[in-house]
Amino acid sequence: MLKLPIYLDNNATTPMDPRVLEAMIPYFTEHFGNAASRNHPFGWEAEEAVDYAREQVAKLIGADPKEIIFTSGATEGDNLGIKGVFEMYASKGNHIITCTTEHKAVLDTCKHLERMGGEVTYLEVKADGLIDLKELEAAIKPTTILIALMYANNEIGVIQPIREISAIARKHGVLFFSDATQAVGKIPVDVNKDGIDIMAFTGHKMYGPKGIGALYVRRKNPRVKVTAQMDGGGHERGMRSGTLNVPGIVGFGKACELARLEMAEDAARLSKLRDKLENALLQLEEAYVNGNREHRLPHVTNISFKYVEGEGLLMGFNKNIALSSGSACTSASLEPSYVLKALGLGDDLAHSSLRFGLGRFTTEEQIDYTIKAVSDTVLKLRDMSPLWEMFKEGVDMDKIEWASH
Amino acid sequence: MAYSEKVIDHYSNPKNVGTLDKSKKNVGTGLVGAPECGDVMRLQIEVDDATGMITDAKFKTFGCGSAIASSSLATEWLKGKTVDEAVQIDNMDLVEELNLPPVKIHCSVLAEDAIKSAINDYRKKNGLEELVFEERIH
Numbered sequence: 001m002l003k004l005p006i007y008l009d010n011n012a013t014t015p016m017d018p019r020v021l022e023a024m025i026p027y028f029t030e031h032f033g034n035a036a037s038r039n040h041p042f043g044w045e046a047e048e049a050v051d052y053a054r055e056q057v058a059k060l061i062g063a064d065p066k067e068i069i070f071t072s073g074a075t076e077g078d079n080l081g082i083k084g085v086f087e088m089y090a091s092k093g094n095h096i097i098t099c100t101t102e103h104k105a106v107l108d109t110c111k112h113l114e115r116m117g118g119e120v121t122y123l124e125v126k127a128d129g130l131i132d133l134k135e136l137e138a139a140i141k142p143t144t145i146l147i148a149l150m151y152a153n154n155e156i157g158v159i160q161p162i163r164e165i166s167a168i169a170r171k172h173g174v175l176f177f178s179d180a181t182q183a184v185g186k187i188p189v190d191v192n193k194d195g196i197d198i199m200a201f202t203g204h205k206m207y208g209p210k211g212i213g214a215l216y217v218r219r220k221n222p223r224v225k226v227t228a229q230m231d232g233g234g235h236e237r238g239m240r241s242g243t244l245n246v247p248g249i250v251g252f253g254k255a256c257e258l259a260r261l262e263m264a265e266d267a268a269r270l271s272k273l274r275d276k277l278e279n280a281l282l283q284l285e286e287a288y289v290n291g292n293r294e295h296r297l298p299h300v301t302n303i304s305f306k307y308v309e310g311e312g313l314l315m316g317f318n319k320n321i322a323l324s325s326g327s328a329c330t331s332a333s334l335e336p337s338y339v340l341k342a343l344g345l346g347d348d349l350a351h352s353s354l355r356f357g358l359g360r361f362t363t364e365e366q367i368d369y370t371i372k373a374v375s376d377t378v379l380k381l382r383d384m385s386p387l388w389e390m391f392k393e394g395v396d397m398d399k400i401e402w403a404s405h
Numbered sequence: 406m407a408y409s410e411k412v413i414d415h416y417s418n419p420k421n422v423g424t425l426d427k428s429k430k431n432v433g434t435g436l437v438g439a440p441e442c443g444d445v446m447r448l449q450i451e452v453d454d455a456t457g458m459i460t461d462a463k464f465k466t467f468g469c470g471s472a473i474a475s476s477s478l479a480t481e482w483l484k485g486k487t488v489d490e491a492v493q494i495d496n497m498d499l500v501e502e503l504n505l506p507p508v509k510i511h512c513s514v515l516a517e518d519a520i521k522s523a524i525n526d527y528r529k530k531n532g533l534e535e536l537v538f539e540e541r542i543h
Contacts, residue, residue, distance in 0.1 A: 307467060308467070309443050309444070309467050309468045309469055309472075310443075311443075311469035311470070312416075312467075312468055312469045312470055312472070312473060315408065315413075315416055315469070315470040316416075327443055327469070336443065346440075346441065347440070347441030347442070347443070348440035348441055351440070351441075351443040383422065384419060384422050384465055384466060384473065385445075385465060385466070385467045386436065386445055386446070386447035386465040386466065386467060387440060387445055387467045388467075389424065389465060397440065400436075402438070402439030402440065402441070402445075403437055403438070403439060403518075
């Protein structure tokens, strides 16, 4: 039996795996100790659990456990990683290179640093969402201290050429930070093979709990340090003070372990389902995939249905299917997705987009239901769309003088 | 954000979707909004020349559920009104009837603009002076 509603917004957050919850429960009640309490069994138990989880997390990304700094999530990781480098390496320079399709947690952090005397280069992306490596290299100058580029994009799932980026960073002696929130646990990420120096990721995008994430900070070749952004008890090697969220950490560790063991199987199954969904929806006229289809997360697709507005489209099935749109009819600015616009999409196509994020618990039955519901709604709304009528009549809409408002 | 029942009802069962023959002299067409803003409304009225009564109204809208509902409701209200009465339709009446939240008020403004634009198109076609409306900031 098909259970509704269907959840296809796994880029926003994932449901927690029941095995993760099971691992966490004892640490709320029985083993409630503070991992920093060194002098009694309650503290020892908590510390042991944290150590174990730290190993689980490190193993997923090929790191040493000592290189894992627990945070509250990827936003904190982005802030700590970027601001921490900016402060720590102030004597070497003040220039950071990032790109226009980064998450707001990176972009707004960079904007903050610009107000603090930093200089930031925002690389444009190509039409497929990938950065241009030549432009990256050309942007490096003597004052460059950090390249901050995401592993995989949250809206279109496009995977940046991480190893090529890190090779350029190494060559110029610049640190490389990556926001890998969408990639870790979904595709193989190895900080050594990938050449990443600092990396933020989080539990709730990979079937773990919300409110817990990690910042990987390289300890060897080179040894990297970040200035703490929060003062206190000096936890996490002095880089992130605050009593450790033991149940969260235990759950995050378990989620990382499950991801490591099941990633290959999940990815193979989900990419098949994603392709089925995508190919079926592309049967509709004037439907386009946004972003590079080859260098892409296996469970994500972002599709624009021309002449239909995204939010109106969602309304056709959002009681039964949870999705998100690049349209922003609700925001005060009425600005559609800046990521899609950065690919060079017109506002009209950006307004017409849907993002599908499949996950560990997505079934083929759900995909079949979604194909039908989305297709039916697109057709219904096109019958109602003056733009579709004009398109069908061959009217050149670029020549119309629209009264923009 | 949850939609009001009335918005959902108009979205699910929109009234008066369609196209009137714009070559007819007694048909007025208003096309407002812009694709890049995420809303385009086309609203048409057919007027009985003898009585000045709006005998038919149709719309097509590219936009969110609230934009579709605002234009659907507007066509319902237009039918049976005289052109002079139709000019009086205020966007806030649509907001109230549909329980639109503040972020969706622009949808009702667009519907009001579409009505006025259709009326002016009708007036122009019939040799009448176009009405001047206050500039609205959406």
